[in-house]
Amino acid sequence: xxxxxxxSFRRSSDAQLTAMRRQWPDFDGRRMGDGTLVWQGPLKPKxxxxxxxxxxHPVNIALPYVVVRDPPLRPRPGGTYAEIPHLIFxxxxxxxxxxxxxxxxxxxxxxxDLIADTTVPWTAxxxxxxxxxxxxxEWLAPxxxxxxxxxxxxxxxxxxxxxxxxxx
Amino acid sequence: xNQLVNPFQQADALDEVxxxxxALIELSPRDRRxxxxxxxxxxxxxxxxxxxxxxxxxxxxxxxxxxxxIATSTTIVSGTEDDRFDVDAIVEIDVPSHWGNDHxxxxxxxxxxxxxGANEVVRCTRxxxxxxxxxxxxxxxxxxxxxxxxxRAGEIxxxxxxxxxCRVASNPWGFTLWFRNGVGIGQDTFKELLRRHRATVGxxxxxxxxEQEMLVAKSDQVDLPxxxxxxxxxxxxxxxxxxxxxxxxxxEGLAMKRxxxxxxxxxxxxxxxxxxxxxxxxxxxxxxTAKIMRDHTGRGxxxxxxxxSYPPDRINDRWPAEGLSGVKEMTVFAEQLEYLCERLNRMxxxxxxxxxxxxxxxxxxxxGKAQREALATRYDRRQxxxxxxxxxxxxxxxxxxxxxxxxxxxxIPRHHFHSMIVGDGxxx
Numbered sequence: 001x002x003x004x005x006x007x008s009f010r011r012s013s014d015a016q017l018t019a020m021r022r023q024w025p026d027f028d029g030r031r032m033g034d035g036t037l038v039w040q041g042p043l044k045p046k047x048x049x050x051x052x053x054x055x056x057h058p059v060n061i062a063l064p065y066v067v068v069r070d071p072p073l074r075p076r077p078g079g080t081y082a083e084i085p086h087l088i089f090x091x092x093x094x095x096x097x098x099x100x101x102x103x104x105x106x107x108x109x110x111x112x113d114l115i116a117d118t119t120v121p122w123t124a125x126x127x128x129x130x131x132x133x134x135x136x137x138e139w140l141a142p143x144x145x146x147x148x149x150x151x152x153x154x155x156x157x158x159x160x161x162x163x164x165x166x167x168x
Numbered sequence: 169x170n171q172l173v174n175p176f177q178q179a180d181a182l183d184e185v186x187x188x189x190x191a192l193i194e195l196s197p198r199d200r201r202x203x204x205x206x207x208x209x210x211x212x213x214x215x216x217x218x219x220x221x222x223x224x225x226x227x228x229x230x231x232x233x234x235x236x237x238i239a240t241s242t243t244i245v246s247g248t249e250d251d252r253f254d255v256d257a258i259v260e261i262d263v264p265s266h267w268g269n270d271h272x273x274x275x276x277x278x279x280x281x282x283x284x285g286a287n288e289v290v291r292c293t294r295x296x297x298x299x300x301x302x303x304x305x306x307x308x309x310x311x312x313x314x315x316x317x318x319x320r321a322g323e324i325x326x327x328x329x330x331x332x333x334c335r336v337a338s339n340p341w342g343f344t345l346w347f348r349n350g351v352g353i354g355q356d357t358f359k360e361l362l363r364r365h366r367a368t369v370g371x372x373x374x375x376x377x378x379e380q381e382m383l384v385a386k387s388d389q390v391d392l393p394x395x396x397x398x399x400x401x402x403x404x405x406x407x408x409x410x411x412x413x414x415x416x417x418x419x420e421g422l423a424m425k426r427x428x429x430x431x432x433x434x435x436x437x438x439x440x441x442x443x444x445x446x447x448x449x450x451x452x453x454x455x456x457t458a459k460i461m462r463d464h465t466g467r468g469x470x471x472x473x474x475x476x477s478y479p480p481d482r483i484n485d486r487w488p489a490e491g492l493s494g495v496k497e498m499t500v501f502a503e504q505l506e507y508l509c510e511r512l513n514r515m516x517x518x519x520x521x522x523x524x525x526x527x528x529x530x531x532x533x534x535x536g537k538a539q540r541e542a543l544a545t546r547y548d549r550r551q552x553x554x555x556x557x558x559x560x561x562x563x564x565x566x567x568x569x570x571x572x573x574x575x576x577x578x579x580i581p582r583h584h585f586h587s588m589i590v591g592d593g594x595x596x
Contacts, residue, residue, distance in 0.1 A: 023560070024561065024563075025561065026176075026561060042176060042562075043562065043563040044175070044176050044178075044562040044563065044564060045558075045562075045563050045564060045565045046181035046519070046520055046564070046565065047179070047181040047182055047515065047516055047517055047518055047519070047520075047523060048517060048518060048519040048520075049176060049517060085585070085587070086585035086586060086587050087587060088587075088588050088589075088590055089587070089588065089589045089590065090590055091589065091590075098590075100585060100586040100587050100588055101583065101585060101586075102583040102584065102585070102586060103583070103584045103586045104586065104588075106584065108582075108583040108584065109583070117581065118581055118583070120563065121558040121563065121578065121580045121581070122580065122581075122583060123563070124558050124563030124564075124565055125556060125558070125565055125580055126585065128520075128547065128565045129547070129585070131519045131520040131521065132520060132543075132544060132547055134519065134520065134521040135520045135521040135524050135540060135543075135544070136540070136544050138544075139585070140544060140547055140548040140549060140550060141547075141549055141550070141553075141585055142549055142550065142553040142582075142583075142584050142585070143584050143585040143586065144584040144585075144586055145586055145587055146587045147587065148587060149587060149589055152587065152589075
C-alpha cells in the first residue's frame, strides 16, 4: 500500500514540490508551463552517484516517470536493454526507459501519495537492486509479474509455439 | 552511518564491503579459543618433566605468552588457496651465561619435539615453528637474564644457517601494550557494526586436534587464565588486517622481501584513528606509508623504526636491505601501497559489480566470492520483504541487519517492482 490510505485524496502540485524540497534538498524541482512537474537531482544508494529525473503531471501523467540520466542504464555484458529488470520499457529508445517502481494494479501508489515519500526512496532501492543484478544476475527485491520485457517476450514466444504445435 | 561528511562523499558502501572482507579473513571466536588452547599446551609441553627447558621455566610467573598479531588482535588467514593462521609465542627464560647463541634455539627445538597435533617442528632463523594443519606457531626464546628495567624486555637469538649467530634486543610485550593502549578497544559504533558483519559473515576454520580441543572450542568460557590478550575491535586494527591481507597476496608472486608485520603494526598505531570510516582508515595507512617510503628513497635513507616501549628494539632490523636492493624493496612496497590507494579511490564511487572485481583483485577471489555471497544474502528480500532503510538526502540504502540506529534513516514503504512496455501503442 502507498503512504496515504485515503485513495480519493490527491496531493496538489505545490504539496509535491514542497515535500520534495524539504526531504530531498539536493533535487532541483520546477513546474513547466503546462503544469508538468520535473525534478532533477542526485542519489547515492551505494557507492555510485546517479543523476535522476522525475517527471509527473497531476492530470496527464498517471504515474511518476523516473529516468536514470547519469550514468545511463546499461545491460549486463553481452545482454540487451530489454533484459534489464523492472523497467517501463521504451522500445524506440531503450535508454530512456523509466523505472517500474510499483505494481499499478496493486494501487501501491496513487496521487494521494507524496513522491518524496515513495518514488524517491523506491528509486534508490531500485538502483541498489539494479547494481546487485549486475553483480549476481538475479533480481533480489520483491516484485510481481515479469522480471523484464525480454523474459516476457521469451515466455510469449514459448506460449505461441505451444499453441502452434497443438494446431498442427 | 558516518555523519561527519557530506552524505554524497561518504564511503559507507565501501565500508560495508570492507567490513565483510575483514570478518572473512580474521580468526573466529571459536578459532581464537582453539589457538588459546594451543598456547596452554605449549606451556604444558615445555614444562613437562622430560623437556630440556623445564629446569629454566620454574618461577610461577607466566613465562610463555602470545606476541605478534595474535596479541594485537590482527591475525588473518594467509595465502590465496589455504586458510592458515600464523601465530607467535615468546618463551622467556634466564639463559645461562655459558650458552652459545645457537644453544637456546637448539634446546627449544628439542623441547618442542612430540608436540601434540603438530605435523612438523621446523627450525627458523629466530624461532622454532610448530606446524599444525591450518596453523603455524612461531615460538621464540627470549633471554631476560639482564633484568633490563623495562617490563619483559630482553634479547632474542638470531641464528642463521650461515653467518654468525647473535643476540637482538627485543620487547614484544611492550610493543603489544603500546599498540593496544594506542588504538584502544574500538569505538562503540564501529564495534557494533563489526559485530553485525561477523554475525553473518564470520566462519570457523581450524580443525580440532582432539576431543579436548573440541570441548574447549565449544565452551564460551574457560576457567583458566587467558593466554591471549582480549580481543580488540579498533578501526585501526581492522584496517591493518586488510592491509596485511592485501600485501600477502601482492607479495606472493614477487621475488622480493616484504616489510615485517610489526612495521605495519607500528605504522597503524602511529597513524591513529580517523572518524571518516574504515575505507578512509585503510587509505590513510597505505597513503602515509607510501609517502614515507618515497621520502626515504628520495633522500637515500632507510626507515629505522624503534619499539616505543624499548628503543633498542629495532623493529625493522632486517628490512629493507642495505644499498640498492633496499631501495628496490622500498620502491616496490610504495608501488603496492599506491596501487591500493588508487583502487580504494576507484571503489569509493564504483557500482557494486565493479567493486566486486576490485575486491577479488585486492583480497583474493575466494574471499571476494564469499563477500559477494554475503552481500547478496543480506539484501535478498524475495522470500521475506522485511524492512529496508534509506538515508536522508543521499538515499543511501542500508539492510536492516546492519542498521543499529534506525532513527538516522527512514523506512522505505513496502511495494513491489513491476515491468511494462510503452511505445508503439502497446502498453501493458
